[in-house]
Amino acid sequence: MAKSQVLDLxxxxxxxxxxxxxxxxxxxxSERLDxxxxxxxxxxxxxxxxxxLRTLDHGFADAVxxxxxxxxxxxxxxxxxxxxKMREEQLPEAGQELxxxxxxxxxxxxxxxxxxxxxxxxDRSDPAAFQEMVDAQMIDIFEACTFxxxxxxxxxxxxxxxxxxxxxxxxxxxxxxxxxxDADGSxxxxxxxxxxxQEQILNGPQVNGPQVxxxxxxxxxx
Amino acid sequence: xxxxxxxxxxxxxxxKTMVRIIRxxxxxxxxxxxxxxxxxxxxxxxxxxxxxxLVISDWNMEPMTGYELLKSVRSSETLQRTPFIMVxxxxxxxxxxxxxxxxxxxxxxxxxxxxTLKSKIDAVFGE
Numbered sequence: 001m002a003k004s005q006v007l008d009l010x011x012x013x014x015x016x017x018x019x020x021x022x023x024x025x026x027x028x029x030s031e032r033l034d035x036x037x038x039x040x041x042x043x044x045x046x047x048x049x050x051x052x053l054r055t056l057d058h059g060f061a062d063a064v065x066x067x068x069x070x071x072x073x074x075x076x077x078x079x080x081x082x083x084x085k086m087r088e089e090q091l092p093e094a095g096q097e098l099x100x101x102x103x104x105x106x107x108x109x110x111x112x113x114x115x116x117x118x119x120x121x122x123d124r125s126d127p128a129a130f131q132e133m134v135d136a137q138m139i140d141i142f143e144a145c146t147f148x149x150x151x152x153x154x155x156x157x158x159x160x161x162x163x164x165x166x167x168x169x170x171x172x173x174x175x176x177x178x179x180x181x182d183a184d185g186s187x188x189x190x191x192x193x194x195x196x197x198q199e200q201i202l203n204g205p206q207v208n209g210p211q212v213x214x215x216x217x218x219x220x221x222x
Numbered sequence: 223x224x225x226x227x228x229x230x231x232x233x234x235x236x237x238k239t240m241v242r243i244i245r246x247x248x249x250x251x252x253x254x255x256x257x258x259x260x261x262x263x264x265x266x267x268x269x270x271x272x273x274x275x276l277v278i279s280d281w282n283m284e285p286m287t288g289y290e291l292l293k294s295v296r297s298s299e300t301l302q303r304t305p306f307i308m309v310x311x312x313x314x315x316x317x318x319x320x321x322x323x324x325x326x327x328x329x330x331x332x333x334x335x336x337x338t339l340k341s342k343i344d345a346v347f348g349e
Contacts, residue, residue: 106239113239117246201317202282205313205332206314210311211314212318213331214334220329
């Protein structure tokens with residue numbers, strides 16, 4: 001609205017200026033008459049400009065007011081979403097939980113493998129001693145497997161955080177105009193990573209297990 | 223003819239745990255000369271220094287993926303005949319097809335077991 005008004009104003013001013021210049025440039029015979037005409041035109045231009053500027057001023061003020069209302073509404077919506085708590089507490093905690101899961105899983109795997117390697121490399125010449133060692137290592141393996149309970153609880157907490165985040169995003173998106181909600185928003189770095197994944201066919205593990213099972217793969221190589 | 227278990231094997235994976243698992247499985251199968259690399263780039267550097275009889279590689283690694291390693295190996299005059307098995311969690315048809323087109327000898331999808339590893343090594347060496 002404001003932009004079209006500025007264009008109209010510009011076009012009008014240009015025409016009026018051309019008319020004034022044409023009047024002034026005419027010969028001396030009609031100089032007085034043309035000067036009067038030029039003054040009329042200048043007055044008309046000033047009046048029209050003033051009117052248009054008043055309209056423009058109202059339009060601009062309305063637009064600023066609307067924008068301020070939108071910002072206020074968005075801030076209220078963001079406040080109600082608990083974004084600060086999520087950013088400062090829940091998301092960092094979720095990251096720490098996942099780090100802990102990786103660490104605990106690795107520790108347990110190493111512990112189990114150490115037991116297996118000890119059994120594999122053990123001296124079997126004394127069956128009784130060998131059996132005793134195997135029994136002890138089996139207990140150690142069972143103990144190492146307790147990681148699953150703890151990591152399961154940690155992952156459940158992360159899933160809960162992600163679900164909360166999803167709910168808040170949905171609410172936030174509902175307040176945005178569709179064009180803004182649909183915007184990609186990827187950074188250059190993210191776009192470069194996505195391009196690399198596509199080029200290198202990096203799909204990662206599939207959610208419900210392998211998409212193609214080993215038998216189907218084998219058929220391709222037979 | 224049995225597979226020659228004295229050949230040097232290069233295991234390429236960025237997860238130390240997976241390297242350790244494959245090493246142990248290979249030992250169980252009788253292989254003793256086992257080396258490892260943490261990504262395709264390190265593997266390629268090692269392959270330029272030493273001739274390996276078999277490469278067992280993961281796909282998803284940086285800075286050089288197993289797929290890039292495979293294509294580099296197949297385009298190298300000196301390395302192109304090296305037997306190459308992909309062991310990966312990449313289980314989409316497009317991955318298997320791309321690896322086969324790039325010249326992989328066999329493809330194992332994770333998680334896998336010792337029997338699968340043995341059967342693919344046997345297949346690569348024509349057993």
